[in-house]
Each structure stands twice: as structure tokens, then as C-alpha cells.
Amino acid sequence: MATRLKNLSDFSDTAIPSAAPYRFGIVVSEWNSGITNALYGGAYQSLINHGTLPDNIFTYQVPGSFELTAGADLLLKNLKLDAVICLGCVIQGETKHFDFICQAVANGVSNVAIKYSKPVIFGVLTTDNQQQAEDRAGGIHGNKGDEAAVTAIKMASLAEILNN
Ligand SMILES: Nc1c(NC[C@H](O)[C@H](O)[C@H](O)CO)[nH]c(=O)[nH]c1=O
Numbered sequence: 591m592a593t594r595l596k597n598l599s600d601f602s603d604t605a606i607p608s609a610a611p612y613r614f615g616i617v618v619s620e621w622n623s624g625i626t627n628a629l630y631g632g633a634y635q636s637l638i639n640h641g642t643l644p645d646n647i648f649t650y651q652v653p654g655s656f657e658l659t660a661g662a663d664l665l666l667k668n669l670k671l672d673a674v675i676c677l678g679c680v681i682q683g684e685t686k687h688f689d690f691i692c693q694a695v696a697n698g699v700s701n702v703a704i705k706y707s708k709p710v711i712f713g714v715l716t717t718d719n720q721q722q723a724e725d726r727a728g729g730i731h732g733n734k735g736d737e738a739a740v741t742a743i744k745m746a747s748l749a750e751i752l753n754n
């Protein structure tokens with residue numbers, strides 16, 4: 591569904607499990623930090639609002655969205671986690687670099703999820719311009735960080751059910 595038809599932060603709380611049992615990693619890209627910091631704030635607060643203990647949130651920064659894949663891999667390799675949230679913002683420039691980064695991160699985080707059989711959430715904005723990013727990082731279309739956190743909670747709960 592196109593974002594313009596759905597607010598990224600609009601969820602029915604009744605459909606979201608308690609996050610109290612789970613441990614979450616969050617990897618945040620430093621590129622476009624004004625946007626990614628807002629995404630992080632939304633994700634962190636959403637995890638807390640749904641019961642996550644602050645001590646069960648493990649946050650690390652990476653230089654750019656391209657490094658989110660390696661960051662997620664390092665977290666799952668070295669920490670006991672129930673899910674990893676990857677947060678970034680890629681904004682179209684003059685060249686095809688945008689396309690390569692976006693595709694690499696999307697494919698990369700999917701591969702890490704499969705490698706570790708753990709949910710790895712693609713919380714990366716891929717926008718034409720700054721305004722579209724601002725609109726989705728706490729603006730008129732909500733906050734993709736909220737969406738990513740709720741997705742992580744739901745997937746951690748699903749994994750717990752199916753793995754037991
Ligand atoms: N242009 C953006 C980048 N570029 C940097 C890459 O992500 C990467 O760090 C570099 O290619 C070295 O490997 N990153 C973003 O997150 N957002 C951008 O708009």
C-alpha cells in the first residue's frame with residue numbers, strides 16, 4: 591500500500607504482542623543523521639511503549655546504509671538477540687549510486703536474516719528527496735522507525751511461537 595494511503599505509525603495496539611521477553615539490536619546509519627536519528631527515536635520509543643526493557647535494546651551506529659548489512663551480521667554473530675532493526679536513509683543523488691546502495695542493503699539484510707534464522711528488519715528510507723524522508727521520519731506520513739519496531743516485535747513473537 592502506498593505510504594500516502596497509510597500512516598507508517600498507525601497500528602492497532604491490540605494486534606501487537608508484548609515485547610517484554612525480547613532482546614533487540616538496532617543498527618543506525620550515520621548518513622543523513624538528522625533523519626536516521628528521528629527514525630531511531632521512533633523505533634526506540636515504540637519498543638519501550640510495547641514493553642521492551644531498556645537494557646534489552648542494543649544500539650550501534652555504522653557509517654552508511656551500505657554497512658547496515660555488516661552491522662546486522664556482527665550483532666547477530668556476537669549478541670543473543672531476538673531481532674535486529676536496521677535504520678537508514680538513502681536519498682537519490684545525481685548518479686546510479688542510490689540504486690546500488692538500496693538494492694545491496696535490501697538483499698543484504700534479507701540474507702543475514704536467513705543466515706541466522708532471525709528477523710532482520712529493513713527500516714531504510716529510499717527517497718527521491720529530503721522532503722520525502724522528513725515526511726516519513728516523524729512527519730505527515732508517520733515514522734518508519736515505529737513501523738520497523740512493531741515489525742520486529744511481531745516477528746520476534748512469531749519466531750518464539752514457531753521455534754518452541
Ligand atoms: N548517499 C548515501 C549513502 N552513501 C554511503 C554508503 O551507504 C556507504 O557508506 C559508502 O558507499 C561506503 O561503503 N549512505 C546512506 O545511508 N544514504 C545516502 O544517501
Ligand SMILES: CC(=O)[C@@H](O)COP(=O)(O)O
Pocket residue numbers: 680681682683684685686687688691
Ligand atoms: C545515494 C548516494 O550515495 C548519494 O549521496 C550519491 O550522490 P551522487 O549520486 O550525486 O554521487
